[in-house]
Amino acid sequence: MNFSNEVWVFIEQRDGKPADVSFELLCKAHKLAETMEGSVKAVVIGDNAEEIAKAAFCYGANEAMLIDHPSLRHFRTIPYSRILTKLIEEFTPRIVLFGATVIGRDLAPRVASHTKSALTADCTDLQISDVTYLKEKFPRLLLQIRPAFGGNIIATIITPDVPVQMATVREGVMELSLLSQPNPVKITKIDFHPDPADELVRIIEQHREENKVNLKASPIIVAGGYGLGTKENFRLIEELAHTIGAEVAGSRAAVDAGFVAPDRQVGQTGVTVRPKLYIAVGISGAIQHRAGMQESQKIIAINTDPEAPIFDISHYGIVGDASEVIPAFIEAYKNKLK
């Protein structure tokens, strides 16, 4: 069978603003397309979304398909999935990528079901490779790599028998980088005709708050875990962060225990970060947490348990009690500034 070599990225927008994850995926798609000797197409759906389509060329798109219509301003499953389904059936791309956001995880399965495509959720890595599976050779397959079974194993999923390989990827997992030279803009406008079925689910009202916390943008993050024991001890984290000019974050366990707000959670079900420096205090280092921070440039782990897995991915390890180590660290830091 002769497959296409196009990599498509669904460009998500909310209130007319593109989602970071979509551009991150374009960067990844650009790399995948290079290996496949293929090209990258951005699929932009929205209302007055031409600027978003143009921006896609700075991140790796070779072409953008723009579906622009007032009724497409807000994401709704039925019209969006109808558009994508039709395009995929018409052009049969080799790969389609979506952000593993609420929108992506609502849309992608519906589209995959209709087009009978394979879909892998929440990939943490994507690669192109020739594969021998059950003694049969498959050139240039998409390896869809994701944690499985509660993060205890890493599975590589392949979908050798279908023309379209689909995956969702969480925000922050793929690196965002501008092309040194943007690709020439080539936008193809595609007509949209509303359908009565689009109205089967109607949005009555929508509330969205700008994320006040932006962990992803912070060069230094101090994160605390359940090992801190109490909310009072968690204050040490805040104090340290304040002293060195960092953002405060927490593991899922720390969030569940009420030590820190949910929008500061780092890990597989929280935010994925890659700061210059990540200081993990009282965090044992379960894979779910590591998945959200292991790409940090430098990692310092502070833990009472010398066997804690967090030390295995750290650059500097300090075995000790946070209530002693942190004040000493703060004092040493302040001394440098004198």
Add this chain to the structure above:
Amino acid sequence: MYNSIVLVKQVPDTANISGKVMKDDGTVNRSKLPAIFNYEDKVALEFALRIKEKFGGKVTAVSMGPPRASDTLRECLFMGADEVYLITDRKFAGADTLATSYVLAEAIKKIGNYSFIFAGRQAIDGDTAQVGPQTAEKLGIPQITYTEELIDVKRDRIIIRRKIDGGYEIVEGSIPVLLTVLKDAVDPRPFSAKRVMAFKGAKSLLDLEKLTEENSLLYIDKLVHEYEEKGLLIKTLTTDDLDVDPERCGVKGSPTKVYKVESVVLAGGNHARVEPTKTALSGLIDQLMNDHIFG
């Protein structure tokens, strides 16, 4: 009156994996894990039961899985489900979300007569959140995912609050509709002691067949009839009962293949140990300043 179908799954308790269930090659020995009722599906059942209590109707729980998934269906009866179906067949084994949703959709067509289909957002053994939307697509009905709160049901419409990235929205969906629910949406009710007493003896067709094999005085048809009369029958649907294409079921109908599985290996041991002393910490800070991370 609004009838609901609830999709439930029995899952391995992945949150409590210990060394014993990991095989030497790093894969998970599923049979060693305790099987539990996927929590978000319990929340889905609670939604359906509340609609029944408020507006009337019937609640039917459906599970695709091996025969032991009867345990989960029995628990649905303990919570308040009126009728339960086990979708089971060797040919359904090894299904990914595409093949699972295909069989579930065919089973739902067979059961019929519903206003709502409820399901948990995702199951903890795969975390894909795909089966709900894919089942809706195959039934040709709308979906509302990430449901946080039921606001109202009016004539042929349901109004709910759902989570979106960075906030929430209130949406109105036309019946019939499939909804997936989030774990914090409502607290599932505990099993009622009265219902546990009443339904603990509920049995599937497979269980009853076993009984007749062991005791030649029992006749399967009569036994099934008796159990059904008493409301103790876990109804079973297999490839014989459903209008399914075997090529689209189980492993055959699943495009996703597991190519490789690795246990998580850590690099290990290549970090610099820093003593928790002032001198050592001061040295570390110097190092970070040299690297232009600090200062």
